[in-house]
Amino acid sequence: MLDRTEFAPLIPHAGSMCLLDAVLTWDATTIHAVSESHARAEHPLRGAGGGLHAVHLAEYGAQAMAVHGALRDRAQGATAVKPGRLVSLRGVRLAVEYVAASGGRLDVHAECLYADDAGAQYAFRVEQAGRLLASGRAAVIHPSEPSHD
Numbered sequence: 001m002l003d004r005t006e007f008a009p010l011i012p013h014a015g016s017m018c019l020l021d022a023v024l025t026w027d028a029t030t031i032h033a034v035s036e037s038h039a040r041a042e043h044p045l046r047g048a049g050g051g052l053h054a055v056h057l058a059e060y061g062a063q064a065m066a067v068h069g070a071l072r073d074r075a076q077g078a079t080a081v082k083p084g085r086l087v088s089l090r091g092v093r094l095a096v097e098y099v100a101a102s103g104g105r106l107d108v109h110a111e112c113l114y115a116d117d118a119g120a121q122y123a124f125r126v127e128q129a130g131r132l133l134a135s136g137r138a139a140v141i142h143p144s145e146p147s148h149d
Contacts, residue, residue, distance in 0.1 A: 001025075002071075010070035010081050013063055016044045020063050020108065023071075031068040033108045035060060039101040051098035057106075057134035061124030062086050064110040065138060069120060072112075084119070084140040092136035103128045118142060 002023040013019065020033045037043060038052045045056040070081050099106070110124045119141035126134045 007067045011066040019060055026071055029112045031064050031110050033064045035106045038099045054094040054096050054134055057126040058089055060108045060126050064108045065122045068110055082142045084142050087141050088139045090137045094134050096133055
């Protein structure tokens with residue numbers, strides 16, 4: 001298990017926007033992270049009505065992707081974290097409108113479907129107490145560094 005202090009420096013999400021609390025397991029293609037941030041009153045994505053809209057669960061999936069990519073790169077000897085940009089969400093399904101703050105932790109799963117130096121594609125799902133709340137696919141690109149000619 002990795003707590004937030006071990007993976008937070010590897011991703012661009014900082015402070016309250018680092019939504020994941022811990023990584024329970026990960027391997028070359030999958031990651032299982034957990035979070036209780038959805039229940040925090042100061043959640044940065046919480047709406048005026050006080051609830052976290054389920055559409056924001058895609059951000060949990062994207063952060064699991066970022067953590068997985070950084071952990072995989074580090075395990076392969078990379079010394080620098082590649083910046084990434086989320087460029088698409090596909091097939092997103094939401095089973096609820098708002099996430100129950102009292103429903104317990106979120107289990108965030110992501111599976112790398114394809115990755116190379118230019119980017120990656122993942123499938124993600126977010127569950128709470130064994131109930132599927134959101135799922136979909138996401139793509140990220142790793143922009144090349146601008147040339148200084």
